[in-house]
Amino acid sequence: MKYSVDDFKSDQEVKWCPGCGDHAILASVQRAMPQICEELDYTKERFVFVSGIGCSSRFPYYMDTFGFHGIHGRAAAIATGMKVANPRLTIWQITGDGDALAIGGNHFIHAIRRNIDINMILFNNQIYGLTKGQYSPTSKLGKTTKTSPFGTVEHPFNPGALVLGARGTFFARSIDVEIKLTQDLMVESAKHNGTAVVEMLVNCIIFNDRTHAEFAEKLVRADRTIILKDGEPMIYGKNRDKGLIFEDNKIKSVTIGEKGISEKDLLVHNAKEENPGLHSMLIDMKWPELPVALGVIRSVEDKTYNNNVRDQVINAREHAQIKSVDELLRSGATWEVK
Amino acid sequence: MSHQVIDSKEAVIRFAGDSGDGMQLIGTLFADASALFGNDISTFPDYPSEIRAPQGTIAGVSGFQVNIGSGSVRTPGDFCDVLVAMNPAALKSNVKWAKPTATVIIDSDTINEKGLSRAGFKSDDIVEELNIGHLNVVFAPITTLTKESLKDCGIDSKAVLRSKNIFTLGICYYLFNRSSDSTIEYIDNKFKKLPQIAAANKKALRDGINYAANIQAIQNTYRVAPAIVEKGLYRYINGNQAVAWGLLAASEKSGLQLFCGSYPITPATSILEELSIRKDLGVKTLQCEDEIAGICTAIGAAYTGSLAVTTTSGPGLSLKSEALGLAMITELPLVLVDVQRAGPSTGIPTKTEQTDLNQALYGRNGEAPIAIIAAHSPSHCFDAAFYAAKYAVEHMMPVILLSEGFLGNGSEPWKIPSLSNYPDITPPIIEESEESPFQPYKRDPETLARKWALPGTVGLEHRVGGLEKNNNGSVSSDPLVHERMVKERAEKVARLSNYIPNQEVIGSESGELLVVGWGGTYGHLYTAVERLQNEGHSVSLAHFDYIFPLPKNSEELFGNFKKILVCELNSGHFVNYLRGEFPQFSYLQYNKIQGQPFIVQELVEAVEALL
Numbered sequence: 040m041k042y043s044v045d046d047f048k049s050d051q052e053v054k055w056c057p058g059c060g061d062h063a064i065l066a067s068v069q070r071a072m073p074q075i076c077e078e079l080d081y082t083k084e085r086f087v088f089v090s091g092i093g094c095s096s097r098f099p100y101y102m103d104t105f106g107f108h109g110i111h112g113r114a115a116a117i118a119t120g121m122k123v124a125n126p127r128l129t130i131w132q133i134t135g136d137g138d139a140l141a142i143g144g145n146h147f148i149h150a151i152r153r154n155i156d157i158n159m160i161l162f163n164n165q166i167y168g169l170t171k172g173q174y175s176p177t178s179k180l181g182k183t184t185k186t187s188p189f190g191t192v193e194h195p196f197n198p199g200a201l202v203l204g205a206r207g208t209f210f211a212r213s214i215d216v217e218i219k220l221t222q223d224l225m226v227e228s229a230k231h232n233g234t235a236v237v238e239m240l241v242n243c244i245i246f247n248d249r250t251h252a253e254f255a256e257k258l259v260r261a262d263r264t265i266i267l268k269d270g271e272p273m274i275y276g277k278n279r280d281k282g283l284i285f286e287d288n289k290i291k292s293v294t295i296g297e298k299g300i301s302e303k304d305l306l307v308h309n310a311k312e313e314n315p316g317l318h319s320m321l322i323d324m325k326w327p328e329l330p331v332a333l334g335v336i337r338s339v340e341d342k343t344y345n346n347n348v349r350d351q352v353i354n355a356r357e358h359a360q361i362k363s364v365d366e367l368l369r370s371g372a373t374w375e376v377k
Numbered sequence: 378m379s380h381q382v383i384d385s386k387e388a389v390i391r392f393a394g395d396s397g398d399g400m401q402l403i404g405t406l407f408a409d410a411s412a413l414f415g416n417d418i419s420t421f422p423d424y425p426s427e428i429r430a431p432q433g434t435i436a437g438v439s440g441f442q443v444n445i446g447s448g449s450v451r452t453p454g455d456f457c458d459v460l461v462a463m464n465p466a467a468l469k470s471n472v473k474w475a476k477p478t479a480t481v482i483i484d485s486d487t488i489n490e491k492g493l494s495r496a497g498f499k500s501d502d503i504v505e506e507l508n509i510g511h512l513n514v515v516f517a518p519i520t521t522l523t524k525e526s527l528k529d530c531g532i533d534s535k536a537v538l539r540s541k542n543i544f545t546l547g548i549c550y551y552l553f554n555r556s557s558d559s560t561i562e563y564i565d566n567k568f569k570k571l572p573q574i575a576a577a578n579k580k581a582l583r584d585g586i587n588y589a590a591n592i593q594a595i596q597n598t599y600r601v602a603p604a605i606v607e608k609g610l611y612r613y614i615n616g617n618q619a620v621a622w623g624l625l626a627a628s629e630k631s632g633l634q635l636f637c638g639s640y641p642i643t644p645a646t647s648i649l650e651e652l653s654i655r656k657d658l659g660v661k662t663l664q665c666e667d668e669i670a671g672i673c674t675a676i677g678a679a680y681t682g683s684l685a686v687t688t689t690s691g692p693g694l695s696l697k698s699e700a701l702g703l704a705m706i707t708e709l710p711l712v713l714v715d716v717q718r719a720g721p722s723t724g725i726p727t728k729t730e731q732t733d734l735n736q737a738l739y740g741r742n743g744e745a746p747i748a749i750i751a752a753h754s755p756s757h758c759f760d761a762a763f764y765a766a767k768y769a770v771e772h773m774m775p776v777i778l779l780s781e782g783f784l785g786n787g788s789e790p791w792k793i794p795s796l797s798n799y800p801d802i803t804p805p806i807i808e809e810s811e812e813s814p815f816q817p818y819k820r821d822p823e824t825l826a827r828k829w830a831l832p833g834t835v836g837l838e839h840r841v842g843g844l845e846k847n848n849n850g851s852v853s854s855d856p857l858v859h860e861r862m863v864k865e866r867a868e869k870v871a872r873l874s875n876y877i878p879n880q881e882v883i884g885s886e887s888g889e890l891l892v893v894g895w896g897g898t899y900g901h902l903y904t905a906v907e908r909l910q911n912e913g914h915s916v917s918l919a920h921f922d923y924i925f926p927l928p929k930n931s932e933e934l935f936g937n938f939k940k941i942l943v944c945e946l947n948s949g950h951f952v953n954y955l956r957g958e959f960p961q962f963s964y965l966q967y968n969k970i971q972g973q974p975f976i977v978q979e980l981v982e983a984v985e986a987l988l
Contacts, residue, residue, distance in 0.1 A: 049840075050814075051851060087832045089677070092843075100840050100852065105832040107680055108842025109673070110703050116638075116670035120677025120685070121832075123663055124636050128681060128832050146673075149666040348661055355656035364626045367658065368793045372559070373612045374413050 040082055042073040049103040060215030060241035061095055067218050071225035079229060081129060088131045089118045091138035094169045095162035098133040112143030115150040118157045126345045130157040136177040137167050140196050151205040153344035154233040161198055161238045166247035198238050199322035203315045209235040211335040214255045215242060220266060227335050233343050254326040263326045267334040272305040275330050290320050292329055310338040381597050387446040388599045389454030390549060393471040394463030396439040397429050399542035404441025407549055410559045412613045412790050415603025416445040421453035422786045426726045433495035438470045447602040451900035455976040459552060461545055465503055466496035472507055480513045480597055482548060486520035515594045519545055526584040530577040540581040547585020553599050557582055607792055614791040616755040616784035620714055621651035623762030625658055628684050631770055631802035635660045636683035638674030640667055643726045644782040645716035648688040668696035676700060679709040682831040684766055688714040691733050701775060702745045707841045708827050710769040714778045716785040719972035728972030729783035731896050734950035737777045738925060744863045746870045749924040751779040753899035756791035758784060767802045768873060773826040781897035783974050805829050815839050817850040825869035873926050880928035884910055884917030887937035890987060894944050895921040895951050898975055902944060905980035914988055935962050940987060942967060944980060
């Protein structure tokens with residue numbers, strides 16, 4: 040079935056602040072939906088958007104699909120129940136850095152560990168927006184906020200590192216303003232069987248403006264980020280003259296043509312590599328030492344929890360000795376009173 | 378000493394030993410044998426929360442009490458006729474449950490310096506120290522006899538010692554003139570692949586029986602005739618199994634897949650275990666990362682069209698509170714099973730109580746009334762779970778089913794019902810909408826239930842969630858919309874009273890005193906009231922299964938008695954709730970908060986004091 044972008048826009052007024060990065064992500068997701076339906080032969084009624092609490096968690100109201108706005112931190116658990124109960128549905132979890140990594144941290148890692156086939160879009164603005172500006176688990180060390188007037192004294196999480204720690208099978212990253220890249224990542228995420236986490240670096244114009252600006256700003260973005268593509272050499276830069284090599288157990292940035300470096304010396308991205316070692320290094324790259332990695336960083340195949348459960352049930356039913364509750368009640372030790 | 382056979386209507390046996398001694402097992406095997414013989418039975422496991430507390434100490438003592446009768450048995454019995462104590466600690470902590478005429482069997486090999494000091498005895502004369510000279514104490518060298526019995530079986534000494542309980546069971550079979558056939562069948566089945574162990578256990582059982590027959594120390598043996606019960610096929614069932622099976626029955630009747638999201642917690646865990654075996658009946662179970670995920674996965678499953686269940690005990694109910702509110706405001710069917718235990722906080726996890734009622738009634742933020750049903754006996758857990766599921770699904774709302782550790786672990790014979798005698802369950806699932814766009818909170822005029830529009834259904838896309846909404850499903854913070862929706866949701870729960878049965882009274886419909894109870898105290902209250910009625914007192918019993926809403930005739934019924942005495946295993950949750958519901962009556966109360974069930978005698982005395 041062919042769909043247009045408008046088929047996925049609900050009649051509800053979008054109530055995010057003007058200039059909020061969430062608008063761009065909504066647009067990217069709505070644009071990706073018709074493409075996903077076409078490429079995977081999905082119909083619209085199979086989509087469920089589920090969220091927790093926070094600015095980004097209003098997202099399901101703006102999609103003309105089935106939607107469930109849950110409670111703080113629990114979207115991963117609600118999404119897990121949906122997918123295990125009905126594996127035919129395509130579940131999209133919308134969450135933020137507070138929702139997924141603070142109050143919902145436990146559900147986040149366990150959904151990933153189980154490899155539930157859901158798509159998690161993690162809106163990371165490094166701040167609590169809906170409660171008006173307190174630090175989050177991804178706020179930079181020393182960040183001054185309403186609850187850290189002297190600066191935070193705790194290290195932030197890197198969401199991708201948590202995904203790898205939980206033996207995640209898919210991790211991708213984009214920036215709110217990268218509408219086309221985000222759209223492509225949504226399609227890749229949909230195609231992945233298993234928990235697909237897409238970290239969206241998003242700007243909160245009111246409480247944490249320009250938090251990602253040093254590499255996300257349009258003028259510098261090409262030189263300070265790298266879009267990884269599976270099977271392609273790691274090249275970046277406005278002039279496509281920079282690349283990444285592996286030397287002294289580290290990833291290093293080099294300039295092609297300098298010091299005898301040519302394109303064939305560069306690392307070639309392999310998102311399908313089971314060993315998470317290099318993926319971990321790519322996820323950890325920070326400007327100014329290295330460009331920030333975008334694109335699909337990891338995408339490996341593994342069995343999903345939901346399919347394993349479904350198969351156990353199918354198998355048990357095929358070999359069932361007991362086929363009804365009446366039979367069950369009469370199984371085992373019974374006695375007749377005459 | 379002359380041996381006497383006592384014909385008895387009822388006999389109670391209590392097994393007590395270290396938690397590693399296998400008391401729960403032989404208690405169950407003894408109950409099985411008695412049930413197969415045709416006795417009515419009721420059992421009560423009384424065990425510590427530590428899996429293996431230090432050997433030989435009071436803290437490590439695990440008990441299992443069985444009441445067998447030739448008439449209706451409704452409680453595990455107040456005091457026992459036979460007490461089996463596998464060590465001094467077991468004797469010391471359990472002798473208070475022995476009748477003055479009881480026979481006590483103790484493993485005399487354990488009465489040594491170590492055993493005595495661990496149990497805190499000051500001397501080696503335990504009879505004197507416990508002041509139990511009036512009891513028939515049989516000192517049986519069970520450890521030595523078991524070793525001797527199995528010395529040529531070719532099994533190692535650890536396995537030999539593990540068979541002590543089976544030897545002891547043999548002694549008990551002699552005492553109660555029981556057939557050991559069902560136990561032999563159990564042993565053969567359990568050790569199918571270990572024929573040596575099977576042979577050893579069977580020998581220990583036989584030698585236990587023979588030993589008891591040969592010694593002269595046993596003064597009394599007991600004969601309890603089969604009970605005269607309704608014809609039909611029977612089985613033995615515990616409350617947690619009955620909950621699981623009742624939910625399975627509801628799944629079959631409704632045509633909905635059963636989904637259980639849960640987290641292990643004593644004493645509810647075996648419901649999850651039982652459901653996880655039943656993949657052959659299409660059940661999906663999810664052992665979650667925590668209690669909150671247990672209920673949240675169930676809510677997700679409910680949204681997509683499953684009969685969704687989450688199971689827990691007290692502390693878990695606390696953790697699930699916020700999500701219960703979500704299930705309530707999204708108006709999704711959900712059954713929450715709370716097998717209550719002694720609280721607060723971790724409390725005494727393995728002991729029984731009725732102290733979660735206030736939490737079930739009031740324990741949520743905002744206006745969040747949730748229907749509550751209570752199970753009153755192990756086998757009644759089946760019906761209670763079935764109807765909790767039926768009402769949840771048909772009325773599109775969460776229902777809390779309150780069970781108790783006493784019911785979950787206790788067991789009794791059960792006349793197996795046929796599912797054809799249970800009503801249909803009709804989920805309000807819709808395939809298409811009458812209006813466009815679909816209005817998720819449009820209500821049925823009778824029940825006030827909304828329709829269930831499942832993801833995957835063309836044209837029914839809609840959003841629900843924890844934010845207040847208008848009936849058309851759009852988010853609203855309009856003050857009047859909020860008030861209307863709050864009232865509609867409350868009215869929906871209240872209207873359940875149009876669908877539940879009227880409250881029955883055991884005894885006269887009017888009189889001097891009405892005993893009121895709810896939940897797992899039924900057997901004790903029934904037995905006490907029956908005894909009082911036989912003594913000629915004007916006492917009746919109203920035992921409530923439907924807590925919220927209450928049956929419609931409750932008010933009228935209370936008006937027919939001069940006095941009302943509400944008995945419960947808490948500080949007065951139900952009585953205070955009744956005071957709020959029907960303030961025109963005055964209520965007396967009898968409460969016990971010891972982590973133990975009522976004793977029939979104390980109830981009889983409490984009522985007599987008021988007559």
